[in-house]
Amino acid sequence: MSNLFGTNYLKFKSGPATVLLEYVIPEPPQADGRFIEHESMINANRNWTNKSDVDHLDISVIINLYKYADPVAKMKEVYFYNHKLIDELFYDIYRPAFAEKNGVSVKFYVANIQPMFLFDPKGYDALRITFRSQKPVDLTQSVDSTLTGEFIEDAAHEYPMDAGHETPIS
Numbered sequence: 001m002s003n004l005f006g007t008n009y010l011k012f013k014s015g016p017a018t019v020l021l022e023y024v025i026p027e028p029p030q031a032d033g034r035f036i037e038h039e040s041m042i043n044a045n046r047n048w049t050n051k052s053d054v055d056h057l058d059i060s061v062i063i064n065l066y067k068y069a070d071p072v073a074k075m076k077e078v079y080f081y082n083h084k085l086i087d088e089l090f091y092d093i094y095r096p097a098f099a100e101k102n103g104v105s106v107k108f109y110v111a112n113i114q115p116m117f118l119f120d121p122k123g124y125d126a127l128r129i130t131f132r133s134q135k136p137v138d139l140t141q142s143v144d145s146t147l148t149g150e151f152i153e154d155a156a157h158e159y160p161m162d163a164g165h166e167t168p169i170s
Contacts, residue, residue: 009024009092010024010089010091012088012089013086013088015087019077019078021063021129023063023064023068024062025063026060026091027059027062030059031055031056032055032056035048035049054100054136054138054139055136055137056132056135057098057131057133057137058131058133059131060128060129061129062127063078063128064125065125065127066118066125071125075115075124075127079113081110081113082112082113083109083110083111084109085109085110085134086107086109086131087107089108089131098133098137099138100138107134107135108131108133108134109133109134111130111131112129113129114128114129
């Protein structure tokens with residue numbers, strides 16, 4: 001439910017500055033495959049050569065500016081990073097930053113910050129931000145203990161029914 005209503009948190013670091021983005025609606029990350037496709041001119045068979053077993057990521061989020069006490073200040077704070085490289089991106093404040101296979105944080109380029117109208121046609125009340133990874137990202141580095149144990153039990157109590165099913169999540 002938090003994704004739907006924009007109550008997630010995301011943060012990024014650029015130099016000594018840390019920018020916390022509350023009221024975020026994350027969109028699913030888009031993987032940019034690191035392969036080359038070869039198609040035979042004779043029989044149209046296809047073969048693929050992998051350049052890497054991990055992919056670049058494009059991550060887009062929508063920030064609900066209207067939920068901030070001072071939306072203009074937040075827009076200016078975030079817009080400062082448009083078309084700049086940031087040092088670390090955290091998809092959730094409780095998870096580690098996106099990283100390479102060796103565990104080193106991947107830098108992201110803020111490719112686009114697009115002001116949007118959600119509720120007020122007279123003024124911007126949301127931003128869509130697109131982050132693009134500089135190096136391929138190993139998603140297994142972003143999985144940690146927050147996805148097991150107590151976290152899962154708390155989530156099961158908070159949302160006891162799986163979507164579309166009549167039985168509680170166990």
